[in-house]
Amino acid sequence: MKNTNFSxxxxxxxxxxxxxxxxxxxxxxxxxxxxLNPIQRFMFGFSAAMGAAFAIGFAYVAVVSARxxxxxxxxxxxxxALVGLIWAIIAGKxxxxxxxxxRTHPNAMNGLIWGFLVILQVVFxxxxxxxxxxxxxxxxxxxxxxxxxxxxxxxxNNSIEQSELNVKEKLLxxxxxxxxxxxxxxx
Numbered sequence: 119m120k121n122t123n124f125s126x127x128x129x130x131x132x133x134x135x136x137x138x139x140x141x142x143x144x145x146x147x148x149x150x151x152x153x154l155n156p157i158q159r160f161m162f163g164f165s166a167a168m169g170a171a172f173a174i175g176f177a178y179v180a181v182v183s184a185r186x187x188x189x190x191x192x193x194x195x196x197x198x199a200l201v202g203l204i205w206a207i208i209a210g211k212x213x214x215x216x217x218x219x220x221r222t223h224p225n226a227m228n229g230l231i232w233g234f235l236v237i238l239q240v241v242f243x244x245x246x247x248x249x250x251x252x253x254x255x256x257x258x259x260x261x262x263x264x265x266x267x268x269x270x271x272x273x274x275n276n277s278i279e280q281s282e283l284n285v286k287e288k289l290l291x292x293x294x295x296x297x298x299x300x301x302x303x304x305x
Contacts, residue, residue, distance in 0.1 A: 138298040145290055150283065152218045159213055166209035173202030194241045201234045220283060228276040235269040238262055 154162065180195035187195075208226055212218050242262035246255035 138294050142291060142294045145294070146287060149286060149290065150220050152220055154212070154216050154218060159216060162209045162218075163213045166206045166213055169202045169204075169206030169209060171202075173199045173206060175199075176202060188245075190241060190244060194238065197237055198234070201230055204230055221280070224276050224279065228272055232269050232273050235262075235266050239266050 176195045176198035180192050180199060184192060205227070208223065208230075212223060239259075239262040242258045246258045249255045249258070
């Protein structure tokens with residue numbers, strides 16, 4: 119005996135109308151693609167420039183102070199340069215296209231910030247544990263935790279925004295499907 123539930127039976131009977139499918143995909147694209155106004159474009163351009171400046175600054179410190187700083191600190195500056203470069207590329211692509219994909223760009227940017235802050239905190243904790251001045255060590259770790267908490271706030275906000283997008287996408291699908299059913303019903 120075949121074991122299928124009611125929802126599976128309904129899904130198997132559903133026929134997708136290509137017109138409504140195309141309309142759904144167009145609406146989803148419109149919902150997920152935000153066109154930037156000139157001020158937003160300027161802000162992303164400024165953000166890209168800052169990312170490039172951080173990348174150059176961190177790379178410079180990592181290379182110039184190669185003998186003076188411990189390997190962990192030099193590696194952190196190198197990682198900071200990489201993060202700055204990736205940030206500049208993402209923000210630069212957003213500026214160049216004038217559009218922001220609300221599904222992928224915020225996730226990439228928040229993940230980049232979060233990864234950087236976690237690595238930074240690990241470095242602070244490692245270096246703080248090795249530093250002879252305990253007051254400075256505690257200050258270093260608390261400073262890192264402050265930034266980590268700010269990063270966590272951005273991650274939580276991004277999760278809420280992504281959940282809202284998912285709900286809007288599902289509701290749009292239901293709305294278009296209901297319109298399709300209403301159109302198919304006899305008058």
